[in-house]
Amino acid sequence: MLISALSIAGGVMLLLGLLLAAVLAIANKKLYVYEDPRIDEVEAQLPSANCGACGFAGCRAFAEAVIRGEAAPGQCTASSADTVESIAAYLGVDAGVGEKRVARLACSGGDNVARRFAHYEGRYSCRAASLVAGGGKHCTFGCIGYGDCVAVCPFDALHMNEHMLPVVDEAKCTACGNCVVECPKHLFSIHPISHQLWVSCSTRLRGKDAKAACAVACIGCGLCAKAAPEAVSMDGNLPVVDYGKNEFAVREAIENCPSGAILWVERDGRRVLGVKAAAALEKVLNPPEAPLKKTSASEAEQKSEVSG
Amino acid sequence: MKSYVNSFPHGVHPPDCKYTADAVIETLPLPPEVTILLSQHIGAPAKALVAKKSKVMRGEPIAEAVGFVSVPMHAPIAGTVTAVDYALNPRGEMAQAIKIKIDPDADQEEIYGTPRDLASLTPDELIRAVQETGTVGLGGAAFPTHVKMKPPAGKSVDTLIVNGCECEPYLTTDFRIMVEESDKIITGIQLVMEAMGAKEAFIAIENNKPEALESMAKAIPAGAPISVRSLMTKYPQGAEKMLSRAVLHKDVPSGGLPSDIGVGCFNVATLLQLGQLLPKGQGLIERVITVSGGGVERPGNYRIPLGTPIRYIMEQVGIRPEARKIISGGPMMGMSLSSQDIPLTKGMSGLLVLTEEEMRDGGGTVYPCIKCARCVDACPIFLNPSLLGLLARKARYEEMAEEHHLNDCFECGCCTYVCPSNIPLVQYFRIAKAMNREREAAK
Numbered sequence: 001m002l003i004s005a006l007s008i009a010g011g012v013m014l015l016l017g018l019l020l021a022a023v024l025a026i027a028n029k030k031l032y033v034y035e036d037p038r039i040d041e042v043e044a045q046l047p048s049a050n051c052g053a054c055g056f057a058g059c060r061a062f063a064e065a066v067i068r069g070e071a072a073p074g075q076c077t078a079s080s081a082d083t084v085e086s087i088a089a090y091l092g093v094d095a096g097v098g099e100k101r102v103a104r105l106a107c108s109g110g111d112n113v114a115r116r117f118a119h120y121e122g123r124y125s126c127r128a129a130s131l132v133a134g135g136g137k138h139c140t141f142g143c144i145g146y147g148d149c150v151a152v153c154p155f156d157a158l159h160m161n162e163h164m165l166p167v168v169d170e171a172k173c174t175a176c177g178n179c180v181v182e183c184p185k186h187l188f189s190i191h192p193i194s195h196q197l198w199v200s201c202s203t204r205l206r207g208k209d210a211k212a213a214c215a216v217a218c219i220g221c222g223l224c225a226k227a228a229p230e231a232v233s234m235d236g237n238l239p240v241v242d243y244g245k246n247e248f249a250v251r252e253a254i255e256n257c258p259s260g261a262i263l264w265v266e267r268d269g270r271r272v273l274g275v276k277a278a279a280a281l282e283k284v285l286n287p288p289e290a291p292l293k294k295t296s297a298s299e300a301e302q303k304s305e306v307s308g
Numbered sequence: 309m310k311s312y313v314n315s316f317p318h319g320v321h322p323p324d325c326k327y328t329a330d331a332v333i334e335t336l337p338l339p340p341e342v343t344i345l346l347s348q349h350i351g352a353p354a355k356a357l358v359a360k361k362s363k364v365m366r367g368e369p370i371a372e373a374v375g376f377v378s379v380p381m382h383a384p385i386a387g388t389v390t391a392v393d394y395a396l397n398p399r400g401e402m403a404q405a406i407k408i409k410i411d412p413d414a415d416q417e418e419i420y421g422t423p424r425d426l427a428s429l430t431p432d433e434l435i436r437a438v439q440e441t442g443t444v445g446l447g448g449a450a451f452p453t454h455v456k457m458k459p460p461a462g463k464s465v466d467t468l469i470v471n472g473c474e475c476e477p478y479l480t481t482d483f484r485i486m487v488e489e490s491d492k493i494i495t496g497i498q499l500v501m502e503a504m505g506a507k508e509a510f511i512a513i514e515n516n517k518p519e520a521l522e523s524m525a526k527a528i529p530a531g532a533p534i535s536v537r538s539l540m541t542k543y544p545q546g547a548e549k550m551l552s553r554a555v556l557h558k559d560v561p562s563g564g565l566p567s568d569i570g571v572g573c574f575n576v577a578t579l580l581q582l583g584q585l586l587p588k589g590q591g592l593i594e595r596v597i598t599v600s601g602g603g604v605e606r607p608g609n610y611r612i613p614l615g616t617p618i619r620y621i622m623e624q625v626g627i628r629p630e631a632r633k634i635i636s637g638g639p640m641m642g643m644s645l646s647s648q649d650i651p652l653t654k655g656m657s658g659l660l661v662l663t664e665e666e667m668r669d670g671g672g673t674v675y676p677c678i679k680c681a682r683c684v685d686a687c688p689i690f691l692n693p694s695l696l697g698l699l700a701r702k703a704r705y706e707e708m709a710e711e712h713h714l715n716d717c718f719e720c721g722c723c724t725y726v727c728p729s730n731i732p733l734v735q736y737f738r739i740a741k742a743m744n745r746e747r748e749a750a751k
Contacts, residue, residue, distance in 0.1 A: 123674075123732050131742055132643075133398075134401050134646065
């Protein structure tokens with residue numbers, strides 16, 4: 001009795017197993033989706049940062065696009081040149097290496113040069129401070145300096161300097177654009193490193209007010225536009241460089257700048273000021289005489305505080 | 309649900325600190341110079357009508373409204389326009405402004421305006437007349453009053469709630485005007501009721517202001533459909549949604565306005581200005597503010613021309629050396645000012661100069677959320693601030709708005725007030741709202 005019950009149960013299970021195995025076997029053949037094995041190979045070489053700088057939804061989507069021929073390996077700005085070369089060699093395609101692009105900050109107003117008239121208390125974040133009173137800096141268009149951009153940089157390419165101004169490490173920057181999105185004052189933008197003439201100020205304050213707010217603010221004198229009329233034009237108070245005519249954006253444009261708002265970015269990322277501007281800045285940072293006594297007005301101003 | 313008589317569920321009881329309640333409204337001497345920001349209200353900034361060097365009379369229109377959701381500006385002092393350019397606004401931005409220097413020879417008593425017979429005006433004409441006065445919600449929101457008087461098509465307002473709660477600690481302006489100028493407030497109420505076709509009006513006053521309750525009740529003419537309601541003293545009793553609940557026991561739907569349930573809410577200060585300005589055809593040129601806090605030598609209630617620099621007001625009332633922070637509005641919902649160069653705007657109901665001791669937990673350490681749910685018990689609109697705070701830290705802003713009703717939050721500050729971990733919840737919500745707005749604008 002027991003034996004027969006067991007054998008019936010066993011037989012049923014065996015038949016069921018065979019039947020399901022057959023279904024799976026057929027499904028495997030009929031419903032098979034071919035996936036290019038090279039996708040895995042390429043993806044393995046990519047940095048897995050999923051930063052999105054290539055314009056695709058993550059590294060795997062980019063790998064698929066490269067294999068379909070819709071993207072060149074060089075579009076991955078986060079990979080080193082060797083990696084791009086190796087992917088290109090593996091697939092037998094052109095590396096398509098574009099010019100290196102980096103994030104640039106359109107502000108030079110660190111705490112050493114830009115006045116901060118109110119002390120902010122609250123959540124330590126630029127976004128939060130900008131909502132309270134524009135951040136508490138006299139120039140409400142400039143960098144607040146609480147490092148929201150540094151926090152979102154996945155490549156460790158952004159650091160705050162000693163004056164609370166972010167500095168881009170151009171060797172590490174992959175132009176992923178996270179900082180561009182994060183900055184509440186919209187001060188970052190992505191540029192090829194050949195865009196060397198750079199307006200490092202975003203103020204809309206007028207000459208005298210701008211000068212009072214920040215030693216390196218653009219005062220809207222227009223001398224740079226005179227020096228390079230083909231490439232530089234004035235938009236209201238600020239010069240705008242037309243990078244479509246980059247060959248005319250010559251270094252002479254910075255030489256007459258009295259404040260250092262327009263400068264020259266070397267290919268290694270060093271920011272060079274014009275002669276006049278460098279001398280003027282030197283005077284501001286290391287005044288020749290003893291510093292003036294604080295006036296009662298500035299003392300009263302220091303009392304006013306901001307918090308969240 | 310349990311019924312809450314003369315109040316609303318949840319809320320908090322901050323110490324009321326109304327030190328200036330007995331201070332009779334004083335008029336400060338006119339400032340030597342004023343700065344009129346062209347955007348002191350919600351809506352399109354006004355457009356300047358004057359240029360540099362123009363001579364203006366006191367109360368003359370100097371900027372016109374641009375479109376319906378906008379109000380004109382009037383010269384608060386007689387003088388000469390020195391500039392039409394930019395000045396610092398309370399949000400710390402540079403905004404368009406008109407600067408006027410006082411003319412020592414000009415007549416400061418005579419105020420520009422043409423008196424008119426209001427009884428002959430149709431409701432629409434009356435609403436236009438309200439826009440011409442430049443009146444906005446003087447309780448702090450600065451929303452143009454005439455826009456509120458014209459509810460969206462298909463909705464009508466039959467009940468008016470007059471907000472005399474003044475639930476914010478320190479502030480006493482509404483209290484003082486209810487005691488001193490109750491008849492003009494009643495005129496304002498009657499004009500608004502006529503323009504909106506409202507049948508009934510309730511003057512809502514918290515029960516910690518018996519003098520105001522008495523004075524308003526006395527001012528109501530016999531037979532008028534206006535009554536005074538004494539409400540429980542609780543913060544934020546003066547919010548529109550809380551008032552509808554406390555006075556009429558009706559809830560404003562999520563995402564809706566009081567006009568959805570046939571209610572219009574107006575602050576007593578706004579109605580006072582209407583009662584005062586409309587019959588004379590004048591514009592809004594001054595307001596009453598409370599200057600209080602431990603950092604002030606002479607705290608009190610002052611009538612001050614709009615556009616007066618905060619610095620001038622502080623010179624007049626005197627600042628003590630221990631003053632650390634200036635807040636515009638009340639301590640719960642007010643905004644810290646970043647500079648004394650900011651001028652007085654229509655929406656400022658008070659200036660608080662706080663000392664170190666008064667700044668509760670100023671810059672205190674923020675500890676992790678311990679899930680005590682005190683914020684949940686405090687939130688007057690039944691949100692879950694603790695959960696919203698966690699989502700905000702993870703930058704899940706869209707989820708906050710779509711699934712957890714972030715946009716119903718009116719930033720009353722109850723959650724931040726009760727949080728034992730010092731979590732700046734309201735600040736998180738402001739960031740989240742700003743990010744959502746930015747994302748919406750980018751689309």
